Amino acid sequence: MGLVQSSAGGVLAMDPGLAICGGWTSLALAGVAVVAVAAIAVLSLRSRALIGPVRLWTAAAVRILAVLALFLALDLGVCNLRDRDGAVVAVDGSESVQLAAQLAARDSARELLSHGAVAGAFEFGASGSDLAAAIAAGVGGGGDLYLASDGAATGGDLESALAHAAAEGSAVHVLPVEESGEPDAALLAVLHRSQIEASQPFAVQVQVWAAGQRRGRIRIWSGQDLLVDDSVLLEEGVSVFNSRLRAPAVAGPASLVTEYQDPRGSNANDVMATVLDVRAPRPLLHVGESGPLAETIAGLGHELVLLDSARLPDDPQELAGFAAVLLNDVAASDLSAGQIAALDAAVSEYGTGLAVVGGPNSFTAGGYADSPLNRLLPVDSDPWRDQQQAEIALLLLIDRSTSMAISQATPDSKLALAREAAIAALELLEDGDQVAVVAFSGEPELIVPLTRLGPDSDRAALTAEIAAIGPDGTTDIFRALNFSRRQLAGQSAQIRHIILITDGQASYGQFGALVQQARNDGISISTIAVGDDAELDLLSSLATGAGGRFHVARDPAQIPAVLTQEAELAKNFVTVSSPMQPRLASPSELFALTPAAAALPWLGGYVRTEVRPQAKTVLASNEGEPILASWHYGRGPVVAWTSDLSGVWSSEWTSWDQFPAFAAALVNQISGAYVPEVEWRIANGAGGAELEISFPDPAAAPATTVLELELSGEQGQVSTSLSAVFPGTYRGRVGLSPGTWSYVLGDGERDLSVGRVAIPYSGELRPDPGAQARLARIAALTGGRLLDAAPATGVPAPNWLTAAIILLLGDTLIRRLRVSPRQAARQLWGQMRPKLGFEGVLRRGG
Structure with a gap:
């Protein structure tokens, strides 16, 4: 007896066809059958004097077939008796199994009970796919367990349950319940910043898992407004899609609904809702001489406050009222210790952005090396005391x-x-x-x-x-x-x-x-x-x-x-005053609004600095020195531009037709308008979510081997540690309930990334690529069988015991007849011919 699955609808059926029970019982019965066949051969040779050779070997063949039929009848009988001895059927009724498959599995369990094939049946999964609890309950009576499941496991100690089944001597026979139709797809995560200023652009990352390649659509709604409607091609595994949106013009919470549409799959795990906290726009503070940068930013519609260095506030809370501070060619000696301390606190604690623009009075040339201002920046203004000085x-x-x-x-x-x-x-x-x-x-x-x-x-x-x-x-x-x-x-x-x-x-x-x-x-x-x-x-x-x-x-x-x-x-x-064309060292949101084909203008010079190991070089000189670098100092984004933007070294740059787009991206970057540049991979399965966070540029990744991840939502707060698996990539596991979660990723000293991640649907609907392998392992560790998922033929199995009796009677008849087979046939034809209407018909040739 075996449980199988039909090709339509996941229907389970009986398969009482030919099967060998296996084990020592089958071996013993097979030995008896061999001895019986040998005995038949010997007895047949001894009887050759009593009957002719044709009848002798015909009777021997029939007798051997009768012995084989008897062997099969005895073997299957023992197998059925063993399977029935306390055997139980467990049907997976969790959300991960579609309703049609659940109903089919229930009907099959009832059929098995009505045939007396099993002692009992039960359903599990109302509160989650706890395979461990199902196995523990099914083997409690000491019999075998037939487990009909898709293999998803979202709770319980499966290893302990398997060890318990093996100790009880109960085998777990597994029937994989696979969904019919096309492979499924699921919306894994939607990532974007939790806070954004009104009317500012921001990035949204959508992660979709698929069991195989397929086409679909991604749509993002805000209320009744359709913001994104893109046709996408999913590859097997996780596919990542990025969109650029603009925040509403009105401050307040705004909901985003992201959906993946695919008529071939289910839609229960294809929708996610997230919340965007839209804040009223804050002004920008420009410190230093006004010039093309300030004029361009003001022309973009931003509120810009212009101050000289002496009027820079020394209160961090006052500075926190600005979205960002721009220091334009300001020497360290122009700022007091109190002003620098306030700037430090505003950036690191309040998240105020900072852009430091170069010139002859900035960075190394402006005395930053010996100033506390130096530690805020992604570049080091130390004049390389350990290096050989130029002539x-x-x-x-x-x-x-x-x-x-x-x-x-x-x-x-x-x-x-x-x-x-x-x-x-x-x-x-x-x-x-x-x-x-x-x-x-x-x-x-x-x-x-x-x-x-x-x-x-x-x-x-x-x-x-x-x-x-x-x-x-x-x-x-x-x-x-x-x-x-x-x-x-x-x-x-x-x-x-x-x-x-x-x-x-x-x-x-x-x-x-x-x-x-x-x-x-x-x-x-x-x-x-x-x-x-x-x-x-x-x-x-x-x-x-x-x-x-x-x-x-x-x-x-x-x-x-x-x-x-x-x-x-x-x-x-400390300065380089020769013309050069900066090169793009790594992708950055600073050029997200600039056409990819746009050639970068030349610069006439820059201040020499050295990029810090944890910072990211966006633009570099022909000598490999940083022109544009970025990082996060605490909660605040910081950008350093080591050339000027007053039109002296940068006359071609500030007259570039893409300079307004560059200035807009610079403001967006330091105002916190973009998701920090880390990539997420979320594999949801047994025991929670497996997280992988990677930095696209390993050189910009933190030096520590452990990162701390804090998540907070309506369900409370969750914290976990992520360990480095190789440079720039960190992994960890965390249990997440359905809902939206704000996250803070840090290295113990500063926050590296702040945003929001959403997993709104039940974990039962999360894709689990390892489910089928888990079922195979359950069967292997308990001595059970992984039953074939083949369609039932509908052909009744032969009754081998009846066949054995008929063959034995035929053997007796053949050996006991005293006439030859030809004579017997003629006598039988003579008796049947009148009844068939052949009386008087002339025989051919006669």
Whole structure:
């Protein structure tokens, strides 16, 4: 006897066809049959003298068939008796089995009971597919268990139940109850941010599982509005689809209903509802000089508050009122310790976004290395103290006009302070560096020709030359700069830098062309304005245009300190002022609104930094140094742009037709408008949900081997740990009830990802690819059989005992007849011919 499944509707039926019970009983009966056949052969040989050879071997053949029929009758009888001895049928009635299959299984169980094939039957699964409980109940009487199930297991200790069945000596015979029709598909998860500002774009990730390749549609609704209606092709396993939506314009909770439509599968596990918390838009805070970036952001419709660095709030809660803060070419010295601490707390604790935009006064050039501001950023502004410094050719251009010889608030004149500063800068240079000094008024004078310093250099003589510079004439900045540029042009030093010290104004000169020529020659220019009478706008544009830094020494006594700082920065090669086209180092939401075919514009320079191991480089220079990098500092997103966006290094970038799209994506990124870039895989099955979270860029993944995942929803809070299985990928298991869950993923020090995940339907409807293997293992570990899922033929099985009796009677008849078979046939025909109407018919040939 066996349980089978028909090809339609999952109907179970009896299959009383030919089968061998197996085991020692079958072996013993087979041995008896062999001995009987041998005995028949011997007896037949001894009887050959009594009957003819034809009847002898005919009778022997019939007798052997009778013995085989008797063997089959005895074997199946013993098998049926054993199966009936306390055997029970357990029918899976859980949600994972469709109703038609459940009804068919119940009818089959009743049929088995009515035939007396089993002692009892029961149904399980009302509160979940607890295979362990079903097995424990079914083998309690010591008999075998017939388990009709789809193999899904959502609870219980299955291993213990199997060990108990084996100890009881009860076999579990398994009949897989598979669904009829096409393979199923299920909506696994819908991921998006839990909070978003009104009217801002955001990303939605939809994960769909399918048993095989199939086509369907994904639709996302908000109320009566259909937001997404996409035709999709599902592959076997998990398929991931991303959509970009825009939040409603009105603040408040907004529901999203995501559905997968497929007429070939069930729809009970194809719908998920999630909640989007839409907040009123918050303004952006811009700190620093306004320029193309601020103008573009304001033109996009964002509320933008412009402040100088001195007015930046030092209260983190006040900063938390802004969606994000943009620092545009702000030096660390322009911010107080209280302002930086407030910015730190607003980003890490309140989730305020931060974008730091470069320029000559930022990052390494702005003194970030020794500031607490450095730790907030995805790039390190340390000037690589452990690395070999580049060779520098430094030219000090000193204004010697008569105005520089006038003493004001200090006993020494501005020229005397400038000479002192130049001598101090000379002492900072190392062997192998080159230095030149030019003094100018109406005409430039080369005081110290370009000299390579070395162990044998007479630094005292150079100092004496500088100390001898005296006042003379009026100021001609253009001629002096052009003269100095020619002194450095063509030199082989990696850094070619001019430092201009002046208190004057320029009456003429094509400074724009001069700056462009200096950039072409790879020469940077920094300027130090002495006093308020200097032409500040000109000196500032010269410095920013030529990739240098602009300083103001309103008190002449500041000249030595300012020049020393500038020489130190120049010596450390903190800026690169050569044209280059940045390359896309890794995909990012920062370019999600930019067409893929758009070519990136060139940049004229950037501040050298080093990307942190846990950060992500989005754009890199041709030297591999970061131009654009991002990470999360605590709860807040942080972006660093190491070039400028004021149009000096970035004139092509800010005039690019895609610059508004780039600025919009930058605002969205730092305002928390996008899902953090981690990928989820959720495999739902026995014991809960198996989670896999991966970082697309392993270099941006946290260094720790364990991540903490916190989930909260209407059902309460759940926490679990995820362990690294290989770089950038973490796995763990957690029990999730149906509903929507907000999650926070962190490494113990900071939050890496914040969002929402939804699993709204019962776990019974979650796909379980390992279900069939689980059923096979149940049968194997208990000594049971995995019954074939073949259709019932409907042909009744022969009664082998009756067949054996008939064959034995035939054997007796053949051996007892005293006439030959031909004579018997003729006598029988003679008696039957009149009755059949053949009387009087002439025989042919007779």
